[in-house]
Every structure is written in C-alpha cells, then in structure tokens.
Amino acid sequence: MPTSVKIFDTTLRDGTQGEGISLSVEDKIKIARKLDELGVHYIEGGWPGSNSKDIEFFERTRTMTFKNAKITAFGSTRRKDSKACDDINLNRLVDSGVQVATIFGKSWDFHVTTAIQTTLEENLNMIYDSVQFLKSKGLEVIYDAEHFFDGYKNNAEYALQTISKAQDAGADWIVLCDTNGGSLPGEIAQIVGAVKAHVSTPVGIHAHNDCELAVANSLAAVQAGAGQVQGTINGYGERCGNANLSSVIPNLQLKLGYSVLSDEQLKSLTSVSRYISEIANMHMPINQPFVGNAAFAHKGGIHVSAILKDASTYEHIKPELVGNKQRVLVSELAGQSNVLVKAQELNLDFDRDPQKSKEIIEKIKEMEHQGYQFEGADATLELILREAFEGLEEIFTLESFKMLVEKTANHAVVSEAIVKVKVHGETIYTAAEGNGPVNALDNALRKALIQYYPDIKNIHLSDYKVRVLDEKDATAGKVRVLMETTDFSSTWNTLGVSSNIIEASWYALVDSLRYALLGRTRIEREDKDQLEQLGVVNH
Numbered sequence: 001m002p003t004s005v006k007i008f009d010t011t012l013r014d015g016t017q018g019e020g021i022s023l024s025v026e027d028k029i030k031i032a033r034k035l036d037e038l039g040v041h042y043i044e045g046g047w048p049g050s051n052s053k054d055i056e057f058f059e060r061t062r063t064m065t066f067k068n069a070k071i072t073a074f075g076s077t078r079r080k081d082s083k084a085c086d087d088i089n090l091n092r093l094v095d096s097g098v099q100v101a102t103i104f105g106k107s108w109d110f111h112v113t114t115a116i117q118t119t120l121e122e123n124l125n126m127i128y129d130s131v132q133f134l135k136s137k138g139l140e141v142i143y144d145a146e147h148f149f150d151g152y153k154n155n156a157e158y159a160l161q162t163i164s165k166a167q168d169a170g171a172d173w174i175v176l177c178d179t180n181g182g183s184l185p186g187e188i189a190q191i192v193g194a195v196k197a198h199v200s201t202p203v204g205i206h207a208h209n210d211c212e213l214a215v216a217n218s219l220a221a222v223q224a225g226a227g228q229v230q231g232t233i234n235g236y237g238e239r240c241g242n243a244n245l246s247s248v249i250p251n252l253q254l255k256l257g258y259s260v261l262s263d264e265q266l267k268s269l270t271s272v273s274r275y276i277s278e279i280a281n282m283h284m285p286i287n288q289p290f291v292g293n294a295a296f297a298h299k300g301g302i303h304v305s306a307i308l309k310d311a312s313t314y315e316h317i318k319p320e321l322v323g324n325k326q327r328v329l330v331s332e333l334a335g336q337s338n339v340l341v342k343a344q345e346l347n348l349d350f351d352r353d354p355q356k357s358k359e360i361i362e363k364i365k366e367m368e369h370q371g372y373q374f375e376g377a378d379a380t381l382e383l384i385l386r387e388a389f390e391g392l393e394e395i396f397t398l399e400s401f402k403m404l405v406e407k408t409a410n411h412a413v414v415s416e417a418i419v420k421v422k423v424h425g426e427t428i429y430t431a432a433e434g435n436g437p438v439n440a441l442d443n444a445l446r447k448a449l450i451q452y453y454p455d456i457k458n459i460h461l462s463d464y465k466v467r468v469l470d471e472k473d474a475t476a477g478k479v480r481v482l483m484e485t486t487d488f489s490s491t492w493n494t495l496g497v498s499s500n501i502i503e504a505s506w507y508a509l510v511d512s513l514r515y516a517l518l519g520r521t522r523i524e525r526e527d528k529d530q531l532e533q534l535g536v537v538n539h
C-alpha cells in the first residue's frame with residue numbers, strides 16, 4: 001500500500017466547469033502559482049483543444065518555473081473512426097508544450113454506444129491509439145477512465161478491458177472516475193480493490209460530489225490502494241462539484257497518516273483556499289470544514305468554557321495545522337467565558353471582574369432578545385465591550401434628525417436629511433441629499449463631523465442589509481439593519497434594530513463612524529495583514 005498520495009488539482013479545468021466560475025488567463029496563472037506553493041503534485045490547467053484562453057495559459061506557463069507541480073493539459077481520446085496522429089485535440093495536447101497529458105476515455109459500454117455512438121471494439125482502439133500516440137511524443141500520460149464505477153457495475157469485464165488497453169499502451173496512471181458522483185464509499189473501495197488486482201499501473205481516483213460523498217469516496221479509494229487523488233480547491237466543479245481538496249488533503253495527512261504535503265505547506269491551506277475563492281469570486285461558506293471562518297468558531301457557552309480549559313474538548317484538530325484559527329462568538333448562547341475570551345482577543349484591559357462580565361452577558365442577551373445579532377457585527381460588539389471595560393469618549397451626540405422623501409410624477413425620488421448634532425459642545429445643523437434616505441442621512445452626518453474628524457472622508461458604506469425580524473414578542477414589527485463600512489484596506493460591520501428602518505440604520509451608521517474614529521483593533525489589523533498576504537489588499 002502507498003504511504004504517500006499525489007494530489008492532482010483540477011480547479012483550473014473541472015473547477016471551471018462549475019456554474020458561476022469563469023477565470024481569465026491571468027486568474028488561472030495566479031491560481032496555478034498558489035497551488036504550486038501549496039505543494040500539489042499536478043495542476044491541470046485546462047483543455048487546449050477547447051478554447052484559445054486555455055491555449056494561451058499553456059503558452060504562458062511553458063516558460064514559467066513551478067517548484068512542486070507538473071502542469072498538465074486535458075483532452076479526450078481520439079474521435080471515432082479516425083487516426084490519433086490526425087486528431088486535432090491530441091495534437092493540441094502535444095503542441096501545448098506540457099510534459100504531462102491527461103486524457104479521458106469511455107469505460108461504460110452504455111456511453112460508448114449512446115454518447116459517442118460507436119462499437120465497443122472501436123472504443124478500445126480509441127483508448128489504445130490515443131495513449132500510445134501521446135507516449136510516442138514522450139509525454140507522461142494520465143488516463144482518466146470516465147464513468148469507471150458505473151461502467152464496472154454495468155459490465156465489469158468491459159470496464160476492465162478499457163483500462164487494460166490504457167495500460168498496454170503505456171499509461172503512467174489509470175484514474176478511476178466517479179463521473180456522475182453516484183457511488184458510495186463501500187462500492188468505491190471494493191471496485192478499486194478489484195482494479196488493483198487487475199492492473200499493475202498506479203491507480204488514482206476522481207470523484208464528483210453529487211451524493212455529498214466525493215471526499216469520503218476519495219479517502220475510501222486511497223485506503224483501497226489509490227495513490228493519486230484528483231479534486232479541486234473548495235470542491236468547485238461540474239454540477240455539485242469535485243472532491244474538495246481543502247478537506248481531502250488534511251484528512252489524508254492528519255487522520256490517515258499519508259504523506260501529502262509538508263507541515264509548512266499544510267499550514268497555508270486556509271489562505272490558499274480563501275485566496276482561490278476571492279479570485280474565482282465565489283462566496284466561501286463559513287462552515288466549510290478545516291478552512292472556513294467558522295470551522296473552529298465556538299458559540300455555545302458550554303463549549304467556550306471547556307475550550308478555555310483545553311481546546312481539544314471541542315476541536316478535532318489544532319486549527320493552526322491547516323492555517324486556520326480558533327474564534328469565539330458572543331451571542332445569546334454565550335456564557336461569561338465567551339465575553340472574557342472576546343475581551344482578551346481585543347486586548348482589553350480588564351481584571352477578570354466576574355460581576356462586569358456577567359452584566360455584559362445580561363446586556364447582550366437582552367439585546368439579542370430585542371433582535372440584535374452580534375455574530376455578523378463584530379464592530380458593534382467591540383464598541384459595547386470597550387465601553388464596558390474601558391469607557392469610550394463621546395464623539396458627538398444627536399439632538400435630532402429629519403428626513404424628506406419626495407417623488408413627483410415626472411421626477412425620480414429625492415431623499416434629503418437634516419441633522420442636528422452636538423460636537424465638542426457646539427451644535428451643528430447640516431442638510432444633504434442622497435440617492436436614498438440612508439445615503440442622505442450618512443451624507444448629512446458626515447458633513448457635520450468632517451471638520452472635527454477629517455479621517456471620515458476615507459471611509460465608505462460598502463454594504464447594507466435589512467432583515468425583517470420574526471414575529472416574536474420582543475421583535476414583532478422590527479427590522480435589523482446590518483451595515484458594512486470600509487476604508488478600502490479593512491471592513492467592519494455594525495448593527496441597528498428598531499421598528500423604524502431609518503432609526504435602525506441610524507444606530508448602525510453611528511456605530512460604523514464611532515468604530516472608525518475610535519481606532520481599529522488588533523483583529524482588524526490581523527485581518528488586514530492576512531488579506532495583504534493573500535494579495536487581496538492593494539496599496
């Protein structure tokens with residue numbers, strides 16, 4: 001049985017077959033560089049026979065140096081009833097300049113007769129001729145046996161004949177594909193075992209996630225003798241995606257003891273996975289195992305109390321092993337421990353005053369009962385904690401505000417806000433228009449404050465969400481406004497709750513400015529450092 005496993009990353013090929021993902025050549029190159037730093041062994045860059053973007057990717061990468069990974073180009077076996085040497089796709093693989101070609105061929109008799117509409121014999125010839133042609137050009141050849149598991153279940157003898165043909169023609173790897181993602185781990189293990197008894201060529205696995213089992217199936221295949229796992233970062237890919245390498249890799253290395261990456265490389269997994277989600281412009285689920293923001297976040301008071309004694313009470317691995325970190329959330333489910341940990345995180349000067357933390361917990365629970373929810377509003381929570389532990393200076397006080405919203409038959413809606421605030425003992429009136437009432441209020445408040453706090457010109461509202469709260473007693477008829485503000489190098493979130501949407505927005509707005517003016521925290525700086533490392537923040 002192998003003790004090491006090769007990782008074949010297909011984020012740039014099968015990953016881009018996922019709905020909503022489209023990468024430019026520049027994006028692909030950035031991702032390839034990151035994957036190489038992570039330490040994957042193969043990077044499948046695309047299909048040169050498919051489009052000019054992929055041809056350009058290979059043109060550019062052929063002169064680049066990769067420390068760890070081999071770049072591979074993807075294609076299919078030759079078209080039916082033709083010669084391999086005349087096949088455009090196979091020639092594009094050779095012309096791409098890669099040293100490794102990955103081609104897929106049919107294993108399932110039903111696909112041979114229905115999808116490509118040829119004979120079982122001709123399909124065997126297509127496989128043999130194509131692998132042999134690429135080998136004759138000096139390439140390492142990875143043969144992806146498409147639909148192998150479905151083919152084996154339907155006609156095991158034929159499925160085995162197809163991979164024997166690839167082996168006879170000199171394939172370096174035979175990768176068994178669960179293309180439709182419908183197999184279960186027990187079946188995968190049994191069939192990989194049967195294949196291992198049939199061929200001597202090293203075997204790999206390529207699993208799709210249609211039953212949410214791609215990671216489990218990949219692990220089962222490795223345990224049955226597969227030495228290569230194909231997958232994508234964050235599980236991107238056709239339909240429900242491919243095996244998620246951000247989970248496959250740590251499971252193989254930390255749970256099953258296979259050698260995959262170095263310890264240092266494994267520590268970059270979280271940042272690589274988040275970097276790729278940024279470049280792909282795909283939302284990263286917070287609860288993604290190992291690398292998600294919530295993968296080691298503790299909310300329940302019981303959990304937090306225990307992790308303070310020993311983190312392994314509620315953590316299956318040390319988050320640092322994969323470059324993630326522990327987080328403690330404060331909410332209505334919190335106990336005193338949550339507040340103490342949060343206060344420590346914020347570097348607050350407190351002397352473990354149990355009475356004070358108890359009061360804060362009570363206050364937070366009451367506010368959550370009224371509709372506040374602090375998990376998404378770290379800045380508002382921080383202001384509450386700073387206020388309680390350190391006391392905060394008042395940057396201004398509201399005397400009043402008024403809103404005017406006017407719509408005439410012939411003109412678009414105009415919003416205007418008039419604000420009266422007291423700053424440093426002086427009362428200031430301002431009025432401003434905006435493209436909506438909240439924008440007008442924001443503009444008027446800034447106008448009042450800018451002479452005292454010129455820094456606010458650099459901050460902007462970047463997101464605004466309103467949620468109508470459930471009809472529970474305390475929250476009936478209320479809305480919760482969540483605001484995101486940015487200074488283009490960091491962002492922070494604040495929150496307001498009221499039965500009036502303008503008042504809720506006001507609370508969130510005031511907190512967003514207070515937070516900006518009262519100084520960023522260690523956490524904000526850390527996040528910024530992390531984003532800089534990821535290359536997401538530009539100066």
Ligand SMILES: CC(=O)SCCNC(=O)CCNC(=O)[C@H](O)C(C)(C)COP(=O)(O)OP(=O)(O)OC[C@H]1O[C@@H](n2cnc3c(N)ncnc32)[C@H](O)[C@@H]1OP(=O)(O)O
Pocket residue numbers: 014017047049050051076077078079080104105106115116117126146179238
């Ligand atoms: C399991 C997988 O994920 S495989 C990868 C799937 N990815 C993609 O398809 C993305 C890239 N694809 C493309 O850009 C295009 O489909 C191309 C350029 C490859 C082919 O385009 P076209 O020539 O217009 O063919 P089209 O896509 O309509 O049909 C596929 C053809 O390939 C044939 N084909 C399918 N699999 C194979 C195979 N393993 N070996 C040989 N031929 C095959 C089909 O029979 C069909 O031929 P037909 O037109 O004679 O019926």
Ligand SMILES: CC(=O)C(=O)O
Pocket residue numbers: 014104144145146147177178179180206208
């Ligand atoms: C090759 C491939 O992508 C598959 O069979 O799913």
